[in-house]
Amino acid sequence: MQKHSQRLLIIDDDDMFCHVMQRAMTRRGFDVSVAHDAEQALSLAQESQPEMATLDLKLEETSGLKLLPDLLNVVPDCRIVVLTGYSSIATAVEAIKLGAVNYLCKPADADDIMTAFGKEEGDPDASLADSPPSVNRVTWEHIQKVLQENDGNISATARALGMHRRTLQRKLQKRPVKR
Known part of the structure; x- marks a missing residue:
């Protein structure tokens, strides 16, 4: 009997990032689908019912924050990690409130993403900044x-x-x- 591989949906408008991440996650045993915009993402989510997804915060046509609730309506049990090169506290808080399981700043590699999917709870021992922000x-x-x-x-x-x-x-x- 063949083991079921987990389905992963990568949603990002950066072709190179998608290509690299798709290869890395396929090597880790995932069945990977890639979407470059919101419409394609919702269609693929409906079709493949992924257990996990990575979602770029800043897509070409829309914000990942706007797409996040729609994705969870299509696939309620999907674990979504938001990725962004434009991180801020406000967007991190909103992503978690809207149902993301984690929020990562780019550049993030496949190991970072796997760790983010695996974290079930917050870390009370997370290091605090030594100085206030600039x-x-x-x-x-x-x-x-x-x-x-x-x-x-x-x-x-x-x-x-x-x-x-x-x-x-x-x-x-x-x-x-x-x-």
């Missing part, structure tokens, strides 16, 4: 929080922050600063 990091976090409150609307966020829309767009194009 002013630039606090600014980035605040912008992300206000952007989230405005459902990703850049014009409304700029008004709420009292800055010009183009200034906000330039700030958002930069990678988030480290601590």
